[in-house]
Amino acid sequence: MKITRLMTAIVCLCLAISAKAQSDYFFPQEARFDPKIPSPEKYLGYEIGTLHTRHDAIVGYMRELARLSNRAKLDTIGETYEHRQLVVLTVTTPENLNNLEEIRQEHLKLVDPTADNGDLNAQKSIVLLGYNVHGNEPSSSEAAMLTAYYYVAGLHAEVTNALEEGVIMIDPAFNPDGRDRHSTWANTYKGDPMVSDPVDAEHNEMWPRGRTNHYWYDLNRDWLPLAHVESQARIEFYHKWYPNVVTDFHEMGTNSTYFFEPTKPYGSENPVVPRDNYDGLNNLFAEYFHEALDEIGSLYFTKEAYDNSYPGYGSTYPDIHGALGLVFEQASSRGHIQDSDMGKVAFAFTIKNHLTSSLATVRAAVGEKPTLLNHMSNYFETAVDEGNQAGGGWVFGDQADDTRNQAFLDLLLRHRIKTYALDESISLGGKQFEAGNAFYVPNGQKQYRMVRTMFEQVTQFHDSIFYDASSWTAALTYNMPYERYAGKAGLNGAELTFDDLTSGYESVPNARYAYLIEWDEYYAPKALNYLLERGLYVNSAFKEFSLETHEGVKEFSYGTLMIPVARQEVDADLVHAFVEEATDLAGIKAYAANTGYSTTGIDLGSRNFRTIRQPKALMVIGGSTSSYEAGEVWHLLDSKVGMPITKVWEDNLGRVDWSKYNTLVLVSGYYGSLGENTINRIKQWVREGGTVITIRNATSWAVSSKFVNEEFADRPEFDNPDRMDYVTAGDVRGSTAIGGSMYMADIDITHPLGFGYTRRDLPVYRNHSIFLKPSKDPFSTVVKYTENPLLSGYVKQQNLEKLGGTASLIVSGIGRGNVIMFADNPNFRGMWYGTNKLFLNALFFGNLF
Ligand SMILES: [Zn+2]
Numbered sequence: 124m125k126i127t128r129l130m131t132a133i134v135c136l137c138l139a140i141s142a143k144a145q146s147d148y149f150f151p152q153e154a155r156f157d158p159k160i161p162s163p164e165k166y167l168g169y170e171i172g173t174l175h176t177r178h179d180a181i182v183g184y185m186r187e188l189a190r191l192s193n194r195a196k197l198d199t200i201g202e203t204y205e206h207r208q209l210v211v212l213t214v215t216t217p218e219n220l221n222n223l224e225e226i227r228q229e230h231l232k233l234v235d236p237t238a239d240n241g242d243l244n245a246q247k248s249i250v251l252l253g254y255n256v257h258g259n260e261p262s263s264s265e266a267a268m269l270t271a272y273y274y275v276a277g278l279h280a281e282v283t284n285a286l287e288e289g290v291i292m293i294d295p296a297f298n299p300d301g302r303d304r305h306s307t308w309a310n311t312y313k314g315d316p317m318v319s320d321p322v323d324a325e326h327n328e329m330w331p332r333g334r335t336n337h338y339w340y341d342l343n344r345d346w347l348p349l350a351h352v353e354s355q356a357r358i359e360f361y362h363k364w365y366p367n368v369v370t371d372f373h374e375m376g377t378n379s380t381y382f383f384e385p386t387k388p389y390g391s392e393n394p395v396v397p398r399d400n401y402d403g404l405n406n407l408f409a410e411y412f413h414e415a416l417d418e419i420g421s422l423y424f425t426k427e428a429y430d431n432s433y434p435g436y437g438s439t440y441p442d443i444h445g446a447l448g449l450v451f452e453q454a455s456s457r458g459h460i461q462d463s464d465m466g467k468v469a470f471a472f473t474i475k476n477h478l479t480s481s482l483a484t485v486r487a488a489v490g491e492k493p494t495l496l497n498h499m500s501n502y503f504e505t506a507v508d509e510g511n512q513a514g515g516g517w518v519f520g521d522q523a524d525d526t527r528n529q530a531f532l533d534l535l536l537r538h539r540i541k542t543y544a545l546d547e548s549i550s551l552g553g554k555q556f557e558a559g560n561a562f563y564v565p566n567g568q569k570q571y572r573m574v575r576t577m578f579e580q581v582t583q584f585h586d587s588i589f590y591d592a593s594s595w596t597a598a599l600t601y602n603m604p605y606e607r608y609a610g611k612a613g614l615n616g617a618e619l620t621f622d623d624l625t626s627g628y629e630s631v632p633n634a635r636y637a638y639l640i641e642w643d644e645y646y647a648p649k650a651l652n653y654l655l656e657r658g659l660y661v662n663s664a665f666k667e668f669s670l671e672t673h674e675g676v677k678e679f680s681y682g683t684l685m686i687p688v689a690r691q692e693v694d695a696d697l698v699h700a701f702v703e704e705a706t707d708l709a710g711i712k713a714y715a716a717n718t719g720y721s722t723t724g725i726d727l728g729s730r731n732f733r734t735i736r737q738p739k740a741l742m743v744i745g746g747s748t749s750s751y752e753a754g755e756v757w758h759l760l761d762s763k764v765g766m767p768i769t770k771v772w773e774d775n776l777g778r779v780d781w782s783k784y785n786t787l788v789l790v791s792g793y794y795g796s797l798g799e800n801t802i803n804r805i806k807q808w809v810r811e812g813g814t815v816i817t818i819r820n821a822t823s824w825a826v827s828s829k830f831v832n833e834e835f836a837d838r839p840e841f842d843n844p845d846r847m848d849y850v851t852a853g854d855v856r857g858s859t860a861i862g863g864s865m866y867m868a869d870i871d872i873t874h875p876l877g878f879g880y881t882r883r884d885l886p887v888y889r890n891h892s893i894f895l896k897p898s899k900d901p902f903s904t905v906v907k908y909t910e911n912p913l914l915s916g917y918v919k920q921q922n923l924e925k926l927g928g929t930a931s932l933i934v935s936g937i938g939r940g941n942v943i944m945f946a947d948n949p950n951f952r953g954m955w956y957g958t959n960k961l962f963l964n965a966l967f968f969g970n971l972f
Contacts, residue, residue, distance in 0.1 A: 145170055149269055149475055151482070153279050160191055160276035163268040171265050172471025173459070174313070175306035178207050178299040184268055185212045185295060188275045193217040194286065195275045201356025204337035207299035209356050211251075214274045214291045216283075219247065226290060227364060233499045234365045234445065236507045236569055240500055248289040248492040250485055251366035254477075256343045256373070256437055258301020258333035261309070262453055262470065263372030266477035267295035273482065281486070288489045292366065297437065298335075298342050298353060305333025309458050317460050319467050321377070325458040331750035338761075339754025340953065343371070347435035347576070347595060349537055350758070350953030361444070362539050367495040368488045369448045371437035372477050374455035377463045380422035381476050382452035383412040384438075386431040393432045394581065395572040396442045397502065404447045404498060408487045415483035421476050434576050434595055435952075443572050445502030447495065451480050503569045510571030516613070517578045518551055519598060519605035520560040523881045525627040526710055527645040527956055528560060531601045533624055535577065541568045543616035544623070551606035563614045578605060580865075580915035594864045594916030599886040602957025626710035631702060632673050633695070634688055634715035637727050638702045639672065641711075642682030642879040645763075645956060648963040650709035651684055652766045655737040657701050658693070661686050662732035663878065663968060668724030672714040676722050682878025682968075685732055708765075733971045738766065740966060742788040746773035752790035752818055755950035759959055766966075776801050781808045786966060791820035791948075795828060806830065810938030814969035816962070822944040823893050831935040831942050836894040836928075839921040863890040864916025867909045868931045875968040876905045876934065876943065879960055886914055886957055887931050887947045894925055895946040898933040906932035906961070932961060943969055 145164055146154065149171070156162070164170050166184050189197040194214055201209040219226060226247055232238040233246075252270060254263035271293050274282055285291065296302050305328060312325035320326075331339045336351060345354040375382065385405040386392070392401050409425060416423050429450055431439050441448030453476050455461075456468040488495065521528050535542045545561040564574055577597040598605045608614065617623075631638065640650055642663070654661050664683040669676055686702060688695050706713045719727035740760075744753045753770070760766045768788070771779060776797060787805065794802070809815055817825050825831050841859055870877045870885040885906060897904040910927040918926070932949075935942045943965045949958035 148471065149478055150273060153281070154273065155278040156272070156276040157278055160272065161187065162272055162276070163265075170471075171269060172469065172474050175261050175309045176265060176268070177306060178296055178303045181264055181268060181295050182208050182210050185210055185271060185293070188212065188271055192275045194220065195271075196220060200360045201352060203300045203353055205300045207303070209299065209353060210295065211360065212271055212293040212295070214271065214286065214293065215247070215289065216286045219286070219290060223290070231365065233496060234503055234569065236504045243493060243496050246496055248368070248488045248495055249292070249364055249366040250289055250488045251292045251294065251361075251364070251369045252481055252484065253294045253297055253370055253437060254372050255295070255302055256297035256371060257341075258298045258303070258335070259305035259328060259457070260334070260372070260374035260455060261302060261306060262374060262456070262473035263477045264296045264302060265470075265474045266372070266481055267293055269474070269478045270481040271295070274485070285485050285489050288492055289485060291485055292364070294357075297357065300337045301333045301335055301342075308333065313459055319460045319462045321461055323458070326461050330745045330748075331754070335750065335754065338758040339750040340758065341751065343437055344433070344435045344952055346437055346440040347433070347597070348952050348954035349534060355537065358537055361440075365444060365446070365499070366441070367446050367499055368484060369437065369441035369446055370481065370484055371448065371450050372480075373450065373452045374457070374473065375452040377455050377457060377461050377468055378465075379452070379454040380424060381416065381454065382424055382429060382450075383409065383480060384431070384449050385409060385426050386429045386450070387426060391430045391432055393434065393439055393442060395575050397505065399498065400442050400447065404494070407491055407494065408447065408449065408484070411483045411487035411490070412480060415479050415486075416476070419475070419479055421479070432593075443576065445499035447498075449484065451477060453477055506569050506571040507567060510566040510568055510574070513566040513571070514611045515608040516563055516565035516567075517574070517598075517605055518545070518549060518556050518561060518563050518608045518614070519603050520556050520562050521602075521604055522555070522557055522560050523641075523643040524645055525560070527601060527603070528562070529624050529627075529710075530645065530956055531598070531603055532562065532619060533621075534597065535564065536619065536621055536624070538570065538573050538577075540564060540570045540573055540577065542619045543614070544619055545614055545616040547615065549608075549614070551608060554604055554606055556604075562619070563608070563616055565613050567613070582913060582915065582917075593862055594914075596865060596915045597954070599865050599914060600888070600954045600957055602886060604882070626707075627712055628707045628710050629712045631699075631706065631713040632715050633699050634673075635717040636688055636719050637716045638686040638688070638698070639670070639679060639714040639716060640684040640686075640702075640706065641679065642684060643680060643881055644709070644711040644879075645960065646709040646711055647684065647879065648764050648960075648967060650705040650711060651735065651967060652764050653705040653708055654686065654701055655735065659686055659691055659698065659701055661735050663735055663875070663971060664725065665731040665733060665875070666725045666729070668721045668726075670716055670721045670727070671718060672716050674714060677714060680881065681873055682875070685727055687727070735967055736785060736970060738786045738966045739784045740766070740768045740786040740788060741779065741784045742768050742770050742790070743773055743776060743792065743794075744770045746792065747796065748773060748792035749790050749820070752948060752950070755948070755953060756788055756790065756962070758953055759950050759962065763959070764963065773797070781805075781813070785812070786814045786816065786969060789815060789817045789821035789824075791818060792824070794821065794824045802828075802830070806937065809940035809942065812939040812970060814940060814965070815942045816945070816965045816969065817942065818945045819891055819893065819948050822895065822946055825942060825944060826895070831937070831944070833898060833933060833935050833944070834896045836896040836930075837925060838892070838894050839925040841921055859919055859922070861889055861892055861918055861922055863888070864918050865889075865914040866912035866926065867914050868906045868912065869909055870906045871904070874902070874905045875972050876932065876961060876964045878964055878968060888951045888955060888958070889926075889947050890951075891947075892922075893946050895930040895933065895944070897928075897930045898935060900936075903934045903936075904930050904932075905934060906930070941969055941972070
């Protein structure tokens with residue numbers, strides 16, 4: 124008994140020492156903690172920094188804090204594709220927690236320029252600490268647990284003051300699926316003793332790595348496009364609260380140190396954000412950060428790097444919402460410990476730096492509360508003033524494509540941009556906007572700066588180096604016809620809500636002869652895929668026609684789907700049921716025809732209707748291929764079509780039974796490494812009727828390897844002097860790159876790959892230097908750059924001059940098959956609703972010509 128008690132005492136002492144040692148390592152000296160609240164170490168059973176914590180354990184710890192403490196509550200705001208919970212732990216005093224809804228209502232007055240702000244002293248500073256958007260930058264979620272512990276269990280004055288004055292919201296993992304992918308990897312390969320050698324497996328994850336989400340998307344680009352469930356949930360929560368300060372924690376190369384804002388002045392700042400954000404708030408906060416990092420002796424840098432311009436970043440979106448968004452970058456240990464030029468970088472050390480910045484952020488948010496609250500109030504007041512001064516607004520709407528209109532409206536509403544359905548038709552800038560398909564976004568609204576983000580084209584820049592995109596005009600990405608309305612008075616219409624975004628589906632009566640579905644609807648491919656999966660014969664119109672339908676005589680354009688009633692394997696009732704289900708699923712309508720005899724153009728039995736084969740698609744992944752582009756294809760087919768695609772590892776291609784597939788997707792990659800046998804096998808399969816779709820670098824490979832008989836266009840020459848100062852090298856080289864800008868192209872809408880487009884103008888996105896010559900066959904250049912194509916974004920003059928007249932999309936025949944080559948990525952970031960239809964055309968119509 125005695126011995127047992129002695130043993131217990133010794134064990135307890137050891138635990139206490141280790142717990143104390145750990146909190147000494149991570150926390151400031153004056154920290155005092157409530158012993159009733161478990162530290163992360165106690166809850167998890169291991170010291171923070173010795174293992175990568177699984178996401179469910181992080182959520183479990185947050186839940187435990189909320190269970191044990193009256194200072195904290197946990198909200199689940201959504202879930203990922205892999206059903207991991209997106210949670211936010213709110214920490215403040217018990218009294219504030221009880222009055223949280225009142226605090227929120229008071230706070231929202233800052234966002235509403237028509238409301239009286241009330242007593243700012245009584246208001247709280249709302250801090251959203253966001254972590255781990257890039258799954259393989261894992262230190263920040265560990266820091267999130269320590270931060271949560273610090274504020275939930277802390278008994279010292281700094282904590283009590285912070286909770287009085289602030290509401291601290293901790294979102295421990297923006298990207299749980301990616302985090303677990305990486306954490307599992309790092310834990311799997313962890314040695315005992317640990318291996319710090321940078322070439323060890325632990326430090327080198329397998330494709331697609333953990334940076335991205337389930338669909339291999341970078342969620343730190345998705346705050347604007349909102350292509351993903353994680354971002355959609357996050358933005359919903361964001362607009363519920365409008366926090367004053369938002370953090371976004373990252374990791375960078377192992378040989379670097381630490382970065383906090385300010386970012387690079389002017390060049391990397393967003394043009395619509397008021398100067399006081401950068402000149403005022405950023406510098407004010409930097410004082411807190413450097414003081415905290417000086418205290419622990421961590422090396423850091425500021426101002427030299429990191430982009431803060433693209434609105435889809437987690438550190439930029441808040442800047443466009445009256446808050447201060449903050450990006451932090453920590454040199455990565457990528458694994459548990461790794462060698463660097465300056466000794467070993469330990470996981471615990473990287474966690475400590477992010478923890479230190481987290482605490483400094485709260486300190487600053489509380490210390491500068493009046494400045495932050497005034498900033499937010501002024502932000503929205505000046506937004507309305509500037510918008511009113513600009514006057515008028517933007518009129519937009521596609522006359523043919525309801526489903527694309529709805530998708531764009533959905534995006535505007537998610538960003539809380541006031542939008543109206545126009546009562547009357549209007550003609551602007553030579554474009555006709557018909558009531559019913561005409562919408563209006565006035566400038567005079569508190570989201571005026573987001574309105575600018577959505578519609579303005581920008582071609583003037585402070586700088587010529589871009590970390591990412593230099594253009595993000597959303598209306599162009601949706602190929603949305605739009606015009607500036609300059610009238611001082613607004614236009615009349617009803618304000619839209621989510622409830623107004625209804626499906627265009629209408630029940631279709633039984634047809635005796637055929638059903639017709641227009642291809643100019645964005646979601647028509649979804650309906651087509653449904654019909655093909657049920658074994659129906661579906662034909663595509665290669666010429667225009669008009670015909671008597673259940674709604675009278677109607678004109679039908681290129682690509683219209685024709686489903687005959689009689690020539691099917693199933694009876695007429697089932698054909699009708701399948702058409703109903705398909706159009707309901709896609710949210711579009713079908714037309715019933717009782718005759719095949721057209722009033723103009725081709726009849727329904729014409730040879731100019733071609734029967735569509737069901738795509739059996741395979742995509743090469745792994746190795747040198749781009750996980751982003753592969754993920755974009757995968758997500759497009761899953762979310763917009765409902766069509767499966769087989770994903771094959773590059774080094775498994777030799778095992779493929781090619782007779783099972785008719786379409787091969789090659790995203791950017793270096794396919795020379797496939798070996799001659801595999802490439803010859805693919806070429807033979809194309810000759811027999813297979814379709815290859817190449818994107819960007821894969822197109823480059825197809826041309827340079829002579830897989831196709833096409834050529835590159837002339838590249839620009841930069842007449843730089845023979846000798847320049849070394850220090851200018853980065854700037855000179857950077858300025859010649861094409862970093863992400865938008866261009867006008869001409870699309871052949873009579874080509875099967877151009878079916879469903881109703882206008883020849885087509886904005887495209889370019890972030891590469893592939894200059895593709897128009898095809899040798901005059902009928903095969905489907906999309907071609909106009910002579911002076913720049914729409915929005917930065918491009919060097921020499922690049923622009925060479926770009927005019929080059930090809931964006933060509934097709935090259937080999938035997939009975941086709942190679943369809945995209946110079947530009949049509950699926951970029953899931954935001955290019957304007958061009959991803961081209962990809963679907965390639966998939967469904969790639970072998971029809
Ligand atoms: Zn990152």
